[in-house]
Amino acid sequence: MNLETTVEEEQFRDEVRTWLRENVPSERRPETEAEARPWDLAWQKAQYDGGWAGVSWPTEYGGRGLTLIQQMIWHEEYARADGPYIGSCFVGVNHAGPTLIARADDEQKKRHLPKILCGDVVWCQGFSEPQAGSDLAGLQTRAEIDGDDLVVTGQKIWTSFADVADYQELLVRTDPDASKHGGITWVIGEMDQPGIEIRPIKTLDGGAEFCEVFYREVRIPLSNVVGGLNNGWDVAMSTLGFERGTAFMARQIAMARNVEKLVDLARGKPVFGGQGTALQDAEIGLRLARLRAEVAAMRAMTLASVSRAQRSPVPGPEGSILKIYLSELEQRLRRLAMEILGADGLVMGTSSEDWPNTYLRSFASSIGGGTTEIQRNIVGERVLGLPKHR
Amino acid sequence: MDLLPDSAQQEIVDTTASFLDDVLPIERLRTGDTQASRPDDGLWRQMAELGWFGLAIPESSGGVGLSLVEEILLLRELGRRVGPLQVLATVVAARVAAEAGDEDRLEALIQGRARAGWAEPLSSWVRRSGVSGEIQIYDGDGVDFWVVVDQDGGFLFDAKPLPYAPHPCVDEFTDLGRAVLEDSLPCVRVDSGPGLFQVGALLVAALLSGVGEAARDQSATYAQERKQFGRPIGVYQAIKHPCANMAVRSEAAWSQVAYSALALRAGHADAGFQISAAKHLAGEAALENASANVQVHGGYGFTTEYDAHLLVKRANVLNAVAGPSRFHLQRILELEPLAEALG
Structure with a gap:
């Protein structure tokens, strides 16, 4: 057990810090989908040109192939430099890309990975359906084989950036007679095909990242199937760890910074009908102190998870513990901000990073990427060994 | 950076766990015999031979020469089994003696010839050459020293001549007592700032971690x-x-x-x-x-036939001490936080 970093790691940190200081865009990320796409892609390309795209990707696919500690340093410094939200590049860089690396054939890798990394294309995720949310394996969008094609009919939902995406990682049912998990296929979809209709869904924070996607006899070549027909569940599960592992590295730093912003806010905010500031209010003070302690624990848990990953490359169910903790912490933080702001908190901000906006958005944190309830099932069953409910 | 035990540290964990399962399993407390919570002299000497009371004391002073990182691993295992607070107190007492350069008392504590109980001032606490105020003492009945750490340093009091009034404790496996000090002279005193208090709080936190993990594991099993x-x-x-x-x-x-043990070290x-x-x-x-955990056990959780009650009671004791x-x-x-994390 130690907290020491090596000389190489510290040199690496300096290198990252310098590059980010000189290259993080100073202008604010646009907030409409249409404007955000070119902006996100330009920033991805800038990182690629600087040699920083795909820090966790293997070098043979154009990534940096960094150690976990270096990845953590990158994410920490990125958050400290106020690096922009990855936006429409998220699915390609953090999910579809890693899945292709793990499971695609050479032809598919050669065709798609470079375009993702250098900021040419946007990917979206077609997993959830109206009747298949937490019960993802219950998905019903069907794909029938017709010659060299799959013919897809059905509906997907909660698809962020569908309306600006070029490609999609799509889960479809190719064998309706097989077991629930056995008849699913993971396939690369192209979003400009005839038969695809996209309808944006307005979310409770006013955002419009979310879409519904309808498929009417959409033809996808069989050569786009990744990991084999009817093997899609296994392919999808192989990269869940990517989402729950390094994703927390940046968020815990951002959270620490947000808690301090909240302390500053409380310091300057007079209490309603009384004397002194919100920070001097005993209850608010204690709640801020709790948040500080919990953010510290979040960092410690992230380090523990990196330490675990260095011993075993297969991500364990402990990622679910981090996700539960982070989601709840985020929500407590945002709610306390609203209480400190009082009537001021009712004025929607002009930026999606303003307090009322982030408060509304925080409801997503315990739902997206697997609800907290599903994460608790995972922890109960796979960490503690309790019997499955099915 | 590595937050998990290395192989040598894991060996300490494994050895400690199997030793404790042998001699101090939580089941020992099911009989309700409150004496069972306190190690007899033979067991105490065995603990001393394992190096428990001088883990972080340099080898040149008769200790094992490791650090408080190994100590938290030990105390976590002890916490899981609702182990005696005398171990915590004696570990900290040895540190006080070491900081004061009191070689005789240090040796007696490390070698298991002397034991300490944990003591804390109940309210106001006047430190001059002597110390005045009422203290509460944990597992301090019949021991040699009472150890107190605060923001300014640490004390050992020679327990034998001081008045001791036993009180029944919420946790029947902790000896609870009080004593009124009136300008009492400690036998060892160090004015070294908050370091000793920090070590005490950290070691109690390690015990508490063990208690919480034991509750989790009892529930999962049940x-x-x-x-x-x-x-x-x-x-x-x-x-x-x-x-x-x-x-x-x-x-x-x-x-x-x-993390905090590593940060302190x-x-x-x-x-x-x-x-x-x-x-x-x-x-x-x-x-x-x-x-x-009591709730998961339902009616059985409300009895003394299962172990759930032990953990609630010990959690309350440990939660109240070391701040x-x-x-x-x-x-x-009040403190400036997370300089490290905020960059």
């Missing part, structure tokens, strides 16, 4: 064995989810305890902050997990 409506109760989310919450709290608590400027966070989180995890949550939260609010 939820697999106990059947209602024809199925193990762990199948139901009304049971499964509280168990998962215990795992979350324990992971947060122990990770923070481990490395001399980080935010070590005091980190330790206060650890004490608060470990206290909360122990208390919340232990309470939820309650409220104290540490106040510290957290």
Whole structure:
């Protein structure tokens, strides 16, 4: 057990810090989908040109192939430099890309990975359906084989950036007679095909990242199937760890910074009908102190998870513990901000990073990427060994 | 950077766990014999031979020459088995003696010839050459020394001549007593600042982590064995989810305890902050997990035939010592946090 970093790691940190200081865009990320796409892609390309795209990707696919500690340093410094939200590049860089690396054939890798990394294309995720949310394996969008094609009919939902995406990682049912998990296929979809209709869904924070996607006899070549027909569940599960592992590295730093912003806010905010500031209010003070302690624990848990990953490359169910903790912490933080702001908190901000906006958005944190309830099932069953409910 | 034990540290954990399972399993307390909580002289000497009371004392002073990182691993295992507070007290007493350069008392403590109880001032505490005020003492009946650490340093009091009034404790396996000091002279005194208090709070947090983990594990075991409506109760989310919450709290608590021990050992400027966070989180995890564990056990949780009650009671004792949550939260609010994390 130690907290020491090596000389190489510290040199690496300096290198990252310098590059980010000189290259993080100073202008604010646009907030409409249409404007955000070119902006996100330009920033991805800038990182690629600087040699920083795909820090966790293997070098043979154009990534940096960094150690976990270096990845953590990158994410920490990125958050400290106020690096922009990855936006429409998220699915390609953090999910579809890693899945292709793990499971695609050479032809598919050669065709798609470079375009993702250098900021040419946007990917979206077609997993959830109206009747298949937490019960993802219950998905019903069907794909029938017709010659060299799959013919897809059905509906997907909660698809962020569908309306600006070029490609999609799509889960479809190719064998309706097989077991629930056995008849699913993971396939690369192209979003400009005839038969695809996209309808944006307005979310409770006013955002419009979310879409519904309808498929009417959409033809996808069989050569786009990744990991084999009817093997899609296994392919999808192989990269869940990517989402729950390094994703927390940046968020815990951002959270620490947000808690301090909240302390500053409380310091300057007079209490309603009384004397002194919100920070001097005993209850608010204690709640801020709790948040500080919990953010510290979040960092410690992230380090523990990196330490675990260095011993075993297969991500364990402990990622679910981090996700539960982070989601709840985020929500407590945002709610306390609203209480400190009082009537001021009712004025929607002009930026999606303003307090009322982030408060509304925080409801997503315990739902997206697997609800907290599903994460608790995972922890109960796979960490503690309790019997499955099915 | 590595927050998990290396192979040598893992060996300490494994050896400690198997030794404790042998000589101090939690089942020993089921008889209700309160004497069973206190190690006899033979067992105490065995602990001394394992190096427990001088783990972090340099070899040149007769210790093992490791650090407080190994100490938290030891105390976590002890906490899981509701072990005697005398171990905590004696470990800290040895540090006080070492800092004071009192070689005789240090040797007696490390070698297991002397034991200490844990003591804390109840309210105002006047330190001049002598010390005045009322203290509460844990596992300090019949021991050689009472150890006190505070923000200014640490004391050992020679326990024998001081008045001692026993009180029944909420936790029947902790000896509780009080004593009124009137200008009493400590036999060892160091004025070294908050370092000793920080070590004490950290070691108590390690004990608390163990208590919270024991509650989690008891619940997970019981939820697999106990059947209602024809199925193990762990199948139901009304049971499964509280168990998962215990795992979350324990992971947060122990990770923070481990991080803060490493920060203190490395001399980080935010070590005091980190330790206060650890004490608060470990206290909360122990208390919340232990309470939820009683509920998971239903009627049996309310009896003394199962072990769930032991953890609730011990969590309360440990939560109250080395600064309650409220104290540490106040510290957290006053201290500059997370310089490391904020960059």
